[in-house]
Amino acid sequence: MNRVITPVFALLAATLLAAGCASTGDFAPAPAKADIKGAPDYLIGPGDSLSIQVWRNPEVSTSVTVRPDGKINTPLVDDMVAANKTPTQLERDLEKHLAKFIQDPIVTVMVTGFNGPYSQQIRVIGQAAKPQALQYREKMSLMDVMIAVGGITDFAAGNKATIVRTYxxxxxxxxxxxxxxxxxxxxxANVEMMPGDVLIIPESFF
Structure with missing residues (x-):
């Protein structure tokens, strides 16, 4: 049975091959400090833990986890969509709904446990011990990523690894x-990571 190679996997294979054959001089070194201010705002995703505080109304303040369908339930609010919104957008939506019951509500939303959309996770592919997608954490570094994936294999060309970043x-x-x-x-050699980074670790061919 012939295997069909999709354009996505073909592109990935070509990228890994190119990275394995390239020298580190082919790309500029990753900046030590990530410009998070210039990055897109964090979008809430399924699995995120949220702390929702309503000023002067502790009885409707709560902590929730965003359900797989992207919605949350809080006191006085049922099935509100939280996924793909920034915390600020969710604050305004909750305030509009709570205004039916509370005079001039002021809502603060903090993301206490990050999961987020795939586009904002850090993905590690190639010769990592455990290639995977990781939840982004504030000030997450390359060393943190390496600890999470168990380091690199004996076949990795570690100094030819690259970070693909959309900015x-x-x-x-x-x-x-x-x-x-x-x-x-x-x-x-440690650098800060950004949400959405893809770390490519090629195989050494010699």
């Missing part, structure tokens, strides 16, 4: 030095 609607690719960071203990 301002444009896609950029940066080199990172995983061998220096993990095996050499060079902390200067």
């Amino acid at each position: 301002g609607g444009k896609q950029q690719q940066f080199s990172v030095r995983l061998d220096d960071l993990i095996r050499g203990g060079d902390i200067s």
